[in-house]
Amino acid sequence: MDHKTITIKALNELGRFLSQFTIKSTQKNESVLLNDLFFDGFKHQIKLSKEHNGWFSEANILYAIENWAKLLTTETLDKWTSKYALNSITQKKVAIIMAGNIPLVGFHDFLCALICNHKIIIKQSSNDKHLLPFLVLYLTKVAPELKETVTFLEQKLEDFDAVIATGSDNTARYFEYYFKDKPSIIRKNRNSIAILTGNETKADLIKLSNDVFQYYGLGCRSVSKLFVPKNYNFDAFFEAMYHWHPIIEGAKYANNYDYNKAVYLMSEFKMLENGFLMLKEDPSYASPIATLFYEHYESLEALTETLNSDADKIQCIVSDSLSKEHLPFGSTQTPLLEDYADGVDTVDFLLKI
Numbered sequence: 001m002d003h004k005t006i007t008i009k010a011l012n013e014l015g016r017f018l019s020q021f022t023i024k025s026t027q028k029n030e031s032v033l034l035n036d037l038f039f040d041g042f043k044h045q046i047k048l049s050k051e052h053n054g055w056f057s058e059a060n061i062l063y064a065i066e067n068w069a070k071l072l073t074t075e076t077l078d079k080w081t082s083k084y085a086l087n088s089i090t091q092k093k094v095a096i097i098m099a100g101n102i103p104l105v106g107f108h109d110f111l112c113a114l115i116c117n118h119k120i121i122i123k124q125s126s127n128d129k130h131l132l133p134f135l136v137l138y139l140t141k142v143a144p145e146l147k148e149t150v151t152f153l154e155q156k157l158e159d160f161d162a163v164i165a166t167g168s169d170n171t172a173r174y175f176e177y178y179f180k181d182k183p184s185i186i187r188k189n190r191n192s193i194a195i196l197t198g199n200e201t202k203a204d205l206i207k208l209s210n211d212v213f214q215y216y217g218l219g220c221r222s223v224s225k226l227f228v229p230k231n232y233n234f235d236a237f238f239e240a241m242y243h244w245h246p247i248i249e250g251a252k253y254a255n256n257y258d259y260n261k262a263v264y265l266m267s268e269f270k271m272l273e274n275g276f277l278m279l280k281e282d283p284s285y286a287s288p289i290a291t292l293f294y295e296h297y298e299s300l301e302a303l304t305e306t307l308n309s310d311a312d313k314i315q316c317i318v319s320d321s322l323s324k325e326h327l328p329f330g331s332t333q334t335p336l337l338e339d340y341a342d343g344v345d346t347v348d349f350l351l352k353i
Contacts, residue, residue, distance in 0.1 A: 010143035015072025049130040064103040080337040092161035099166040100125025102215040112346040162353040191285040192316035205240030207330025221332040226294040248276035257290035
């Protein structure tokens with residue numbers, strides 16, 4: 001079998017393994033390969049991940065796992081890879097520096113490098129270091145041919161041909177200098193926004209609530225800002241958000257809510273709030289935890305111009321079909337395999353290095 005066939009077969013088995021771990025229940029499926037070796041161990045890694053990072057609630061970890069389980073099927077992987085000439089690759093050493101803001105956030109970069117048959121050097125974030133090594137171990141047990149493919153690195157990066165690095169605007173400056181002589185994808189801070197017109201249904205706004213609150217709003221695909229028409233009434237919006245009110249029971253979220261609320265009150269900023277979410281009028285795209293910024297627009301045409309000029313700051317735009325480029329409400333946290341971060345085709349980059 002060629003590399004692509006071996007890898008897709010192994011990833012399909014990984015998807016079957018992951019499908020046992022859902023938000024509703026964790027249930028062992030006896031037909032899953034190597035379950036006796038790995039099932040209890042993965043339960044333990046989920047527990048460790050949750051204990052290590054206060055933002056990684058069990059529900060958020062399982063949400064990420066569920067999404068990957070749905071994507072890692074032979075059919076989905078075949079469809080995704082069919083447009084690429086994967087057999088013409090010269091194997092290189094690809095370093096991947098991963099973020100740790102949400103569970104398994106670096107898995108897509110790993111997947112792209114794996115499918116391209118490169119040697120992969122992974123530098124994980126200390127915030128998300130338990131899940132991926134375990135999943136890689138599962139893959140290499142299912143497909144021993146992949147055993148020499150992946151290395152996890154603690155120390156300084158050396159001896160690599162290309163790099164994919166994800167971080168903040170500050171770390172990006174360091175990355176750009178340090179990796180200036182290598183082919184690279186370097187990702188900076190981006191945020192996602194929603195455009196409301198006032199004509200949204202209750203169902204639309206309830207879906208939007210997931211874009212706002214999933215992963216505590218820490219992902220680059222999390223909606224952190226609303227654009228609304230003049231005199232927009234937020235009552236229906238707050239009503240649709242309300243079913244997320246248990247989020248305030250998380251200590252880290254509650255601490256951020258209390259702190260940011262105190263800052264706004266002391267600074268005499270105007271804001272709207274409902275006990276677990278604050279809305280503040282602000283021109284910035286990146287809002288603090290437990291806060292959504294909003295801005296009024298004069299016309300959708302003028303807003304489109306503004307957003308086009310700020311395209312390098314924006315990851316996703318959600319709306320009720322205002323543009324074919326926009327995502328529907330409720331879909332930002334379930335990206336497809338072809339939804340590349342920052343709109344840069346990672347597989348295409350890895351084919352050309």
